[in-house]
Amino acid sequence: MDENQEELERHFQQLREELHQNDLQDFREHFLEMHIYDQGQFYQGLDDQERQLVYSYLSPKELADMFDVIEEDDEHVEEYLSEMRPHYAADMLAEMYTDNAVDILNELNKKQVAKYLSLMEPEHANEIRELLHYEDDTAGSLMTTEYVSIVANQTVRSAMYVLKAEAQIAETIYYTYVVNTDNQLVGVISLRDLIINDDDAMVLDVMSERVIAVHVGDDQEDVAQMFRDYDFLALPVTDYEDHLLGIVTVDDIIDVIDDEAASDYSGLAGVNVEEVDENPLKAASRRLPWLITLLFLGMSTATLINHYEALVSEASILAVFISLITGTAGNAGTQSLAVAVRRLAISDDKEKNFLKLIIGEILTGVVTGLVTGLTILVIVGIWKHNFVLGFVIGTAMMAAITVANLAGSLIPMVMERLGFDPAVASGPFITTLSDLTSVLIYFNIASLFMERFIG
Amino acid sequence: MDENQEELERHFQQLREELHQNDLQDFREHFLEMHIYDQGQFYQGLDDQERQLVYSYLSPKELADMFDVIEEDDEHVEEYLSEMRPHYAADMLAEMYTDNAVDILNELNKKQVAKYLSLMEPEHANEIRELLHYEDDTAGSLMTTEYVSIVANQTVRSAMYVLKAEAQIAETIYYTYVVNTDNQLVGVISLRDLIINDDDAMVLDVMSERVIAVHVGDDQEDVAQMFRDYDFLALPVTDYEDHLLGIVTVDDIIDVIDDEAASDYSGLAGVNVEEVDENPLKAASRRLPWLITLLFLGMSTATLINHYEALVSEASILAVFISLITGTAGNAGTQSLAVAVRRLAISDDKEKNFLKLIIGEILTGVVTGLVTGLTILVIVGIWKHNFVLGFVIGTAMMAAITVANLAGSLIPMVMERLGFDPAVASGPFITTLSDLTSVLIYFNIASLFMERFIG
Numbered sequence: 001m002d003e004n005q006e007e008l009e010r011h012f013q014q015l016r017e018e019l020h021q022n023d024l025q026d027f028r029e030h031f032l033e034m035h036i037y038d039q040g041q042f043y044q045g046l047d048d049q050e051r052q053l054v055y056s057y058l059s060p061k062e063l064a065d066m067f068d069v070i071e072e073d074d075e076h077v078e079e080y081l082s083e084m085r086p087h088y089a090a091d092m093l094a095e096m097y098t099d100n101a102v103d104i105l106n107e108l109n110k111k112q113v114a115k116y117l118s119l120m121e122p123e124h125a126n127e128i129r130e131l132l133h134y135e136d137d138t139a140g141s142l143m144t145t146e147y148v149s150i151v152a153n154q155t156v157r158s159a160m161y162v163l164k165a166e167a168q169i170a171e172t173i174y175y176t177y178v179v180n181t182d183n184q185l186v187g188v189i190s191l192r193d194l195i196i197n198d199d200d201a202m203v204l205d206v207m208s209e210r211v212i213a214v215h216v217g218d219d220q221e222d223v224a225q226m227f228r229d230y231d232f233l234a235l236p237v238t239d240y241e242d243h244l245l246g247i248v249t250v251d252d253i254i255d256v257i258d259d260e261a262a263s264d265y266s267g268l269a270g271v272n273v274e275e276v277d278e279n280p281l282k283a284a285s286r287r288l289p290w291l292i293t294l295l296f297l298g299m300s301t302a303t304l305i306n307h308y309e310a311l312v313s314e315a316s317i318l319a320v321f322i323s324l325i326t327g328t329a330g331n332a333g334t335q336s337l338a339v340a341v342r343r344l345a346i347s348d349d350k351e352k353n354f355l356k357l358i359i360g361e362i363l364t365g366v367v368t369g370l371v372t373g374l375t376i377l378v379i380v381g382i383w384k385h386n387f388v389l390g391f392v393i394g395t396a397m398m399a400a401i402t403v404a405n406l407a408g409s410l411i412p413m414v415m416e417r418l419g420f421d422p423a424v425a426s427g428p429f430i431t432t433l434s435d436l437t438s439v440l441i442y443f444n445i446a447s448l449f450m451e452r453f454i455g
Numbered sequence: 456m457d458e459n460q461e462e463l464e465r466h467f468q469q470l471r472e473e474l475h476q477n478d479l480q481d482f483r484e485h486f487l488e489m490h491i492y493d494q495g496q497f498y499q500g501l502d503d504q505e506r507q508l509v510y511s512y513l514s515p516k517e518l519a520d521m522f523d524v525i526e527e528d529d530e531h532v533e534e535y536l537s538e539m540r541p542h543y544a545a546d547m548l549a550e551m552y553t554d555n556a557v558d559i560l561n562e563l564n565k566k567q568v569a570k571y572l573s574l575m576e577p578e579h580a581n582e583i584r585e586l587l588h589y590e591d592d593t594a595g596s597l598m599t600t601e602y603v604s605i606v607a608n609q610t611v612r613s614a615m616y617v618l619k620a621e622a623q624i625a626e627t628i629y630y631t632y633v634v635n636t637d638n639q640l641v642g643v644i645s646l647r648d649l650i651i652n653d654d655d656a657m658v659l660d661v662m663s664e665r666v667i668a669v670h671v672g673d674d675q676e677d678v679a680q681m682f683r684d685y686d687f688l689a690l691p692v693t694d695y696e697d698h699l700l701g702i703v704t705v706d707d708i709i710d711v712i713d714d715e716a717a718s719d720y721s722g723l724a725g726v727n728v729e730e731v732d733e734n735p736l737k738a739a740s741r742r743l744p745w746l747i748t749l750l751f752l753g754m755s756t757a758t759l760i761n762h763y764e765a766l767v768s769e770a771s772i773l774a775v776f777i778s779l780i781t782g783t784a785g786n787a788g789t790q791s792l793a794v795a796v797r798r799l800a801i802s803d804d805k806e807k808n809f810l811k812l813i814i815g816e817i818l819t820g821v822v823t824g825l826v827t828g829l830t831i832l833v834i835v836g837i838w839k840h841n842f843v844l845g846f847v848i849g850t851a852m853m854a855a856i857t858v859a860n861l862a863g864s865l866i867p868m869v870m871e872r873l874g875f876d877p878a879v880a881s882g883p884f885i886t887t888l889s890d891l892t893s894v895l896i897y898f899n900i901a902s903l904f905m906e907r908f909i910g
Contacts, residue, residue, distance in 0.1 A: 004667075033665060037685045069686060160650075167651050174629055174646070174688075191629070191646060195615075196622050210488060212459075228713065230492045231524060231706040233688060250705055251686040254712065258683065261716030262797070268723050269793030269882070270786060280818035287790050287823055291856075294786050295827060298779045299834065305775045313771035320760045322774065323781050323890050324753045330785075331725060331749050331883040335742050338724030342717070363735035368742055372750060379754065401746075427724070427882065428786040435778050 012042050019046075019053050027057055040070035048083060055084055064095035067104075077104055081112075090119035093128070097171050099144035099252065102131045131246075139223050140216040142256065143237045143246030146171045150203065152178050152187060157199040163191070172234045172249055178207050184242045187211055213238045216245055220256050221345065227253045264341060267423035268334070270294070294432045301326075301435045308443040311450070317384070318446055321393050322439065324376070329400035329438040330431035332368060336361055336408030337430050344412060344422045354417075358410060365405030366398075373398035388453040396445045400438035407433060467497050474501075474508050482512055495525035503538060510539055519550035522559075532559055536567075545574035548583070552626050554599035554707065557586040586701075594678050595671040597711065598692045598701030601626040605658065607633045607642060612654040618646070627689045627704055633662050639697045642666055668693045671700055675711050676800065682708045718878055719796060723789070725749070725883035749887045756781075756890045763898040766905070772839070773901055776848050777894065779831070784855035784893040785886035787823060791816055791863030792885050799867060799877050809872075813865060820860030821853075828853030843908040851900045855893035862888055 011030070018027040031039060043054060043066060055063070070077070081089045081104070093101045093116055105113050105128065113132070117125040127145050134140025148166045150159050159176060167173045176194065178187035187207035197206045213236045214223050226235060227250060234249045259274075266272045270290045305312070305322070312318050343357065377394030381387040408430050412422035466485070473482040486494060498509060498521060510518070525532070536544045536559070548556045548571055560568050560583065568587070572580040582600050589595030603621045605614050614631060622628050631649065633642035642662035652661045668691045669678050681690060682705060692701045714729075721727045725745045760767070760777070767773050798812065832849030836842035863885050867877035 035665065035667060035685060069684075164650055167647050173650070192622050195619055195628070210490065212490060228709055230490060231709075233705070250688070250709075254683055254686075254705075254709065257709065257712055257716070261712070261720070265716070265720055265723065265793060265797070268720065269789050271790035271793055273793050273797040280815050280822055283794070283815070283819045284822035284826070287787070287819070288826055290790070291783065291786055291823060291827055292830060295779070295783055295830060298782050301782070302775050302779045305778065306772075309771050309775060312774045313768065316764050316768035316771065316774070317761075319767045319771070319774035319777065320757050320764060322777050323760065323894065324750070324757045326778050327753050327756070327781070327785075327887060327890055328746065328750055330782075330886070331746055332742070334724050334883060335726035335745070338720060338726055338728050339738070342720070342728040360735050360738070364738045364742070367735055367739035368746060371739070371743055372746055375747060375750060428789060431785070431886075432782060435782055439778065 008038060008041075012045065015042060016046075016050070019050055019057075022053075024057055031058070032062065036066050036069045039066045044070065044076075051080070051083065055088060060088055060091035061095045064092045067092060068096050068100050078107055081108075081116075086115060087119055090116045094120045094124035097144050097146055098127050098131055099142060099171075099246075101128055102141075105132060106136075134216065137220045138216065139214045139218045139220065139237045139248060140245070142220055142223065142248045142252050143216070144171050144249065145246045147177060147234075147236070147244075147247040148173055148175075149177045149179050149183075149244060151181070152202075152204040152207065154203055155199065156194055156197050156201045156203060156206065159189070159203050160194060160199075163194070172247065175234050175236075175247075177211075177236050177244055177247070178203060179244050183244055185211060185213055185236055185238050185244045188236070211236065213242075214248070215240060221260055223248060224253050224256045224260070225346070228257075260345075263421070264345070264423040267341070267421075268338060268427040270426040270428035290426075290428065294428050297429075297432045298435065301432075301439050304436065304439050305443070308447070311443060311447055315446075315450065315453070317389065318443070321380075322442070325393070325397050325400055325442050326435040326438045328372060328397060329404040329434045332365065332372075332401045333404030333408040333430045333434040334427050336365070336405040337412060337427060340409040340412045341422050344416050354413060357413065358406070361405050361409035362402065365402035368405070369398035369401035372401060386453055388449060392446050392449050392453060396438075396442040399441045399445070400434070403437045403441065404430070404434040407437070463493060463496075467500065470497060471501075471505070474505055474512075477508075479512055486513070487517065491521050491524045494521045499525065499531075506535070506538065510543060515543055515546035516550045519547045522547060523551050523555045533562055536563075536571075541570060542574055545571045549575045549579035552599050552601055553582050553586055554597060554626075554701075556583055557596075560587060561591075589671065592675045593671065594669045594673045594675065594692045594703060595700070597675055597678065597703045597707050598671070599626050599704065600701045602632060602689075602691070602699075602702040603628055603630075604632045604634050604638075604699060606636070607657075607659040607662065609658055610654065611649055611652050611656045611658060611661065614644070614658050615649060615654075618649070627702065630689050630691075630702075632666075632691050632699055632702070633658060634699050638699055640666060640668055640691055640693055640699045643691070666691065668697075669703065670695060676715055678703060679708050679711045679715070680801070683712075715800070718876070719800070722796070722876075722878035723793060723882040725881045745881075745883065749883050752884075752887045753890065756887075756894050759891065759894050760898075763902070766898060766902055770901070770905065770908070772844065773898075776835075777897070780848070780852050780855055780897050781890040781893045783827060783852060784859040784889045787820065787827075787856040788859030788863040788885045788889040789882050791820070791860040792867060792882060795864040795867045796878050799871050809868060812868065813861070816860050816864035817857065820857035823860070824853035824856035827856060841908055843904060847901050847904050847908060851893075851897040854896045854900070855889070858892045858896065859885070859889040862892070 015027060015030055018030065043051070046054065093104065105116070117128065131145070146169055148163055148170050150162050163173055163176060174191045176189050176191070177185060178189060180186050187209050188211040189203060189207040193206055212226070212230060214226060216237050216239055223235065226232070232250065234247045236244055237246045237248060238244055262274050266274065271287050340361070373394035376397055377390040380393050381390030411430065416422045470482060470485055473485065498506070501509065548559065560571070572583065586600070601624055603618055603625050605617050618628055618631060629646045631644050631646070632640060633644060635641050642664050643666040644658060644662040648661055667681070667685060669681060671692050671694055678690065687705065689702045689704045691699055692703060693699055717729045721729065726742050795816070828849035831852055832845040835848050836845030866885065871877045
């Protein structure tokens, strides 16, 4: 792919020169022969004066094709829009696939949205307005209205005519949805089946009636799971009376899967990994809020140890094992958290398993705690020639691990039940919390056996 | 979707009854009308005697369609194969898409692979044998050979004839690849373009010549990135002389994206989250290896603190802040690790930025360390009425955070350079390592100022 990259950069250089030399014809030819993603890469590398030239060389429709690809990961889209003439921008938005235009409009303020909608043809504006209503992260917010639908009582040949007519504007033509006169979804036929079957066959006879659809209010994670399971390229979206409202396509689902994964990962790390920038000051300002919050939470652990300072000054050996116990319990809690978040993401029946999962996680904690505790008992016993001390450390570690496991699984499950994203229960939060309980357990067990191990 | 689920379960129940009543005709009709994913769900819920009935009711081809969907996430596939008659199993493997059959065969031992290949028609066996050679996690291991390719000097009409003939067996017919007489890839035409264009147009005139392909040895992560960027449904795979070898389809890429995300997440948590099972003993046995390894690593921190026990027994106040400093540095290290792993996953030019990223991460560490250190200096100074102690804690924390940031970014980058997956540099490993350096920094700074703060 590296040679491709070099070739592409030479191509970009040439395009730039054509732009500066006002070589309209060559620029258009060379620009439009590129894949729209590469067009986007070129466009995003231009300065604002060069972009003005682009707007005068390309039609709103040509720019719209490119914007369909770049909208999803460019934070400058608002700036691009504002530097276009409003009519040009409105025309471009109207020419985009509705779902992508809606994504862009959702980033703008209400006044701007109203301006662009008022400049569009009413037909386009209404389509967009309908989709603007749907809540974030639902099937409705992902769907587009550019699909092909037909009625069942016609031949494959006539269905192919409809398809050819709509092929230019539909986001996918690879599935044709069959509806009744009330626009209720009754079947689906893939382009493959249309091609394979005889031209004179009736759609009714060759369509699949067991059509799998999602509801407009379904969570985008559930929709993504359907795509994973069934290997679809698109899924129809219906309301609760089976009326066909739109379709979700696989390219949007790949973005959903990416975003969900990045958000789970960010939660576990306590930092938003999606905004990767290389300016150390900006990076620090993104990480500091969590760090300082956790520092204050960690202060409660310090205060607790301070409370037991007399114990430590009597037996300074206790200080040696603080970080070992808090660290190991923190590791166990992180494992438990990660498993719980993953399980919540893929499980279908979250409600009934609540108690079962918690009990399972406590048992897992007891087993891992027992093994880890016994290990450290033997190590400390031999190292310090003091098996009472070993017993104290081992027991404290076992209890701390069990509690950390419980917290690691309970907290995300409770968050899920309360309607929050369980992945927000971040790893650092769990480990800092587990530090507190571990220290509490450790010093209480230590003070019980104090007389016995300092000898 | 819940009502769908209930309906599906009633359907499964009915199928089961038909199976037990030897109602061949109804069973076949009701089974085959289901989506292949649902067929798989039903099949996976059967016991071995019921599965034997299925094998006698369905043809190898019918079973193959279902196995194309279940192969990717069922660890029992080997068992299923062994309970079929060898000829039946071989026929089924031959009828599957080649990439999926290869995935299954890669799980078997060499003797079994040889057996099934010897029972197949040579043509199928050779196709499979070719794909068995490719390394895991490369484009070659993902690709299938069931694609449609044509030569350029023919009309759209004749191309459509070829497509119709191959539609039954090709994994996707939505792209047709154009090759020269030497089987080198020279263009691509989508089914949409075939349908839109005039039947008498020449393929040469309507195909896209700027065809984007991946090389057979390209890493699957890079291939997935191409799918994300370009929104393709399939990509052609070539060797280094542009000969067309196969295609990769988007459904396989979704699995790759899922697997990569789960593996990054597992790395950060120090537990494999992909094997979610509810047996506490099994769960514990998966988590213990990491926990015990980290326990031994943590012992080095304990040994280090033990080395400074005299210091602690003189100033037991030092023990109060051990877990705060190690915990905060660990949190900072985890953030830095997560950002580094993410950056390595999405960055195109990993080589040249190495030094720049490391310096950036050190600077980020200095800034976050400075802010966090000053915060704790003030807190401790006021709390303990001792600003020298505050200075010791603050300085130690700043240094510990800087080092943790460096380790968090350096370790994954070095692993990437050495050819390992950077995500294996797990979160718990970084925090345990950062514990060690934090304690070392803390006690050294403390011993320098010892005389001044115990007053």
